[in-house]
Amino acid sequence: MSGTGTETPVITVEGLVTRFGPQVVHDGLDLEVHRGEILGVVGGSGTGKSVLLRTIVGLNRPAEGRIEVLGTPVPAQTEADRERLEGRIGVMFQDGALFSSLTVRENVEVPLRRIAGLDRARRADLADLKISMAGLPWDAGGKYPSELSGGMRKRAGLARALALDPEIVFLDEPTAGLDPIGAAAFDRLIHGLSRSLGLTVFLVTHDLDTLHAVCDRVAVLAEKRVLVSGTMADMDRVDHPWVRDYFHGPRARAARAQAGGDEG
Numbered sequence: 001m002s003g004t005g006t007e008t009p010v011i012t013v014e015g016l017v018t019r020f021g022p023q024v025v026h027d028g029l030d031l032e033v034h035r036g037e038i039l040g041v042v043g044g045s046g047t048g049k050s051v052l053l054r055t056i057v058g059l060n061r062p063a064e065g066r067i068e069v070l071g072t073p074v075p076a077q078t079e080a081d082r083e084r085l086e087g088r089i090g091v092m093f094q095d096g097a098l099f100s101s102l103t104v105r106e107n108v109e110v111p112l113r114r115i116a117g118l119d120r121a122r123r124a125d126l127a128d129l130k131i132s133m134a135g136l137p138w139d140a141g142g143k144y145p146s147e148l149s150g151g152m153r154k155r156a157g158l159a160r161a162l163a164l165d166p167e168i169v170f171l172d173e174p175t176a177g178l179d180p181i182g183a184a185a186f187d188r189l190i191h192g193l194s195r196s197l198g199l200t201v202f203l204v205t206h207d208l209d210t211l212h213a214v215c216d217r218v219a220v221l222a223e224k225r226v227l228v229s230g231t232m233a234d235m236d237r238v239d240h241p242w243v244r245d246y247f248h249g250p251r252a253r254a255a256r257a258q259a260g261g262d263e264g
């Protein structure tokens, strides 16, 4: 089905098989993600969306298959390759995964420590820049995660994911647990960052509003593989029970109406 953008793959997954003991999560999964696009990864609970994200970023070793991210095989073949790749991608986990004993600024500084020759003051300045890019108020840097709301913690996680000016960011359910207004603001932030920085975004979500508002393409995980990928319009033509229910159920209709209203 049709894609968008320049169609240069920055992520290629071929024939991925993932197992946990006897459980097969992915079985012959193929996926391409193109430079500069926002790809939404959807699927029923437990279909292996988060595991796919973790496998692509090298946190989970596949049983079989080929994965390439920005031209580098994953898992990386050498420590140097792994470090280089880690510097080119950013990951935001579902709960933000912040260190609770560090302030927001210190959390964002953790990846910045990889930059040789960056002194303390500059590191703090750079962290503050990322914190403001993520839409947090100026005084958030000095706060501890426990002092932030859930939405602010997500923004702090995003600031940390953006610390090293990544080419790809991976977001695991970024709007889960946010109220609709906070979720819409987060969607706008991600869309704005992707378009202004040329960021590629790999986004695991259940949020139909997010799919309508920001995703260029959607990949549906079902039957242990990417069942189908394409634009939201393409999804209308897919004759599969889960796809039909998900994209045409009552919540989907509400999200579509909302997206239509926003455009008008």
Ligand SMILES: Nc1ncnc2c1ncn2[C@@H]1O[C@H](COP(=O)(O)OP(=O)(O)OP(=O)(O)O)[C@@H](O)[C@H]1O
Residues within 6 Å of the ligand: 020, 025, 043, 044, 045, 046, 047, 048, 049, 050, 051, 052
């Ligand atoms: N480290 C692990 N060890 C064993 N099994 C795991 C591990 N991580 C994930 N799984 C299993 O893999 C399957 C897919 O999990 P995953 O978290 O990727 O689902 P998901 O599609 O993201 O679900 P949800 O939408 O509910 O978050 C689940 O059955 C889960 O129990």
